[in-house]
Amino acid sequence: MIDPRILRDEPDRVRASQRKRGASESLVDGALAADQARRASIATFEELRAEQKALGKQVAQAKGPDAAEMKAELLARTKAVAAQVKEAEAAQREAEDAWTTALKQIRNIAADETPAGGEDDFVVLETVGTPRDFAAEGFEPRDHVELGKLLGAIDLERGAKVAGSRFYFLTGVGAELEFALINLAMEQAREAGFIPVIAPALARPEAMAGTGFLDQVDDGVYKIEGDDLYLVGTSEVPLAAYHSDEILDTDFLPRRYAGYSSCFRKEAGSAGKDTQGIIRVHQFEKVEMFVYTSLEDAAAEHERLLQWEKDFLDKLELAYQVIDVAAGDLGPSAVRKFDCEAWIPTQGKYRELTSASNCTDFQARRLNIRQRGAEGESNRPVATLNGTLTAITRAIVAVLETHQQPDGSVRVPKALQKWLGREVLTPIA
Template sequence: MIDLKRMRDEPDVVRASQVARGEDPDLVDAALAADSRRRALLTEFEQLRAEQKAMGKDVARASGDEKQALLARTRELAGEVKARQADAEAAEAELTDLMLRIPNVIEGAPPGGEDDFVVLREEGTVRDFAAEGFAPRDHLEIGEALAAIDTERGAKVSGARFYFLTGVGARLELALLNAAVDQATRAGFTPVITPTLVRPEIMQGTGFLGAHAEEVYRLEADDLYLVGTSEVALAGYRSGEILDLADGPQRYAGWSACYRREAGSYGKDTRGIIRVHQFHKVEMFSYCRPEDAAAEHQRLLAWEEEMLARCELPYRVIDTAAGDLGSSAARKFDCEAWLPTQERYLELTSTSSCTTFQARRLNVRERVTVGEKTETRTVATLNGTLGTTRWIVAILENHQQADGSVRVPEGLRPYLGGLEVLEPVTR
């Protein structure tokens, strides 16, 4: 959640962030009012408690009618203290509910909605298939010819938007993810195989149970959630802990299966494996000092671009508009690869700076020295995709050849036993 002190000190900044996101700025005023009520009630409670304690001493010294009167007042005070404590707790609950509904304060993101992103740069060369003398096939047609993707049997076994990756399809996904883990390890990340089921407080702590809760699968019998990204488990990994960041950020690269309900996306990218319910992903996750978050964000983006270059994909980098950010993100950069058959860009990676929003919810802190005192403060968290199943779509379409084969990018060949070309399978 956002910093309550910041909301008190800079309410206009938080209101402006709400407006830029397309959210309700009146939530800020409601939260400030709840905070004022809570503090006033706590003050009353503490005053009554102080009077109650003082009266206990008076009762011990008194006798006769005076003592009886004091005892009567003590009983009356006990009821008032209990009532005021209940009122303060109710105000605290109201404030917490309101604070959980306010998304992170944006930091530099352009205002507007999904279509208001800013293109920062374009990299690579888009192929001219007409000049090469053939029309590009889409990834599913290519994948079926390679015996790499099987959506019919995926639907038979599990329903719509499920699939099998078979043969070179399975090998290609493993090559992508292993290349991502190797790159992350070289950059100093600790590789982690994460749980894909998490407790409600961890899912809520990362901000995934707000406006987009309908995207999350829940196992009601066990009160557990299936993650849509290993970011969730990695954010919870150090929850309730005090970190030592003296030597720089603590970085993890999480490999996990991911699950998304894709609620409300009917009719969008339903062909093939662009928008599916289950996929695999390697996700970078960083805990760092708040003042280092902006620089760390740029580093995560650079590592994503390094991976895209390894796969020889033409792409663009966009600065995502505030209204298209998740509730935890203060800023997000997406890398979108060119998709020849649809003549559009397709998101392959995103990297978000969540500032202290997640860590405050999950109570992740560090020790800092202020003057002669040592105290704790909330850390910042960031995340970024380094490889996922969807990349197969862009690789197949951008590296296809006229005969239906697919050239393997040089950066992935060591992970495919040196294989240079994926050949169609004769059925």
């Protein structure tokens, strides 16, 4: 959630952000009113409570010959106050709940740099490499479904048979490709100072809510039947909740984790989109970078995350573009988001392979993660950022399609050869 102080002191800034995102501006006024009501109810409760405590003390201290009488009288008075306190407490809780509910509906304040508008209003920041010209090379590229079949790497039919549509088996070199990508990603992450992490793929509602994903339960997130647990759509969830309810020492920051986990997505709202192949699936593995840092350093760290993502795509020898995602297409937690989109030859367009978000203190506030303030300063929420190092399925799609050869074989990018143990993937039988 956003900083209540910013809401109170600079409501126009919050309104402008909501407008930029295409979100409701009236939420801001609702939250401001709720804040006033909340503070008033707190004052009422505290006044009564202080009175109750004072009387209670007198009851305990009543001594002497007429103690019994005094006590009886005090008890009568304090009983009435107790009832009032109970009422005021209930009113306060209600006001407090209304306030947090209102506050949570407001999205993070979009960065000045973030383009206004919706999904199509992104700005291309950079284009790296040139899409391969198959026409000039004189052959028609095969899509990853066909290549996957030829190489014995992807089995979609049996994926559907066993688990349904949008499921798949990676077999043979397909499975090996996953391990190679993970190894390459983890190697890079480790060298950059990230701590490798195997994270739980299930999380509690607090962790989901803290990262802003609980709202997507209906169309995006799987819930475990009979348990209060959810399958995570990204290891951002467990990695963010990892330090929840903690106060981190300043020299602990920046803290960088590279989390590896399965990711589960319902894709309920995307019927008809990417129905072929493994571009959009219900389960895939991902290596995610997650950083805790100070608010001041967040924007710079965001750039660093982007650079690490680009480094990885470079290692896969892909052509890609970097876009600055528009405000309306950001998640509720992010102030700015960079997507790296790799060129997919058979689609003739760039598709998202990785994504880096700066969530500033939005998630940290919800998850109660703070950094210890300097001498004389109070503790304050940290900033959290996340970025994909590699999402396996889409990386495989891009690699197979980009580096295919006329006979259906696929050249293995240099960096991957070390981990895959071969230079070319050749069709089976």
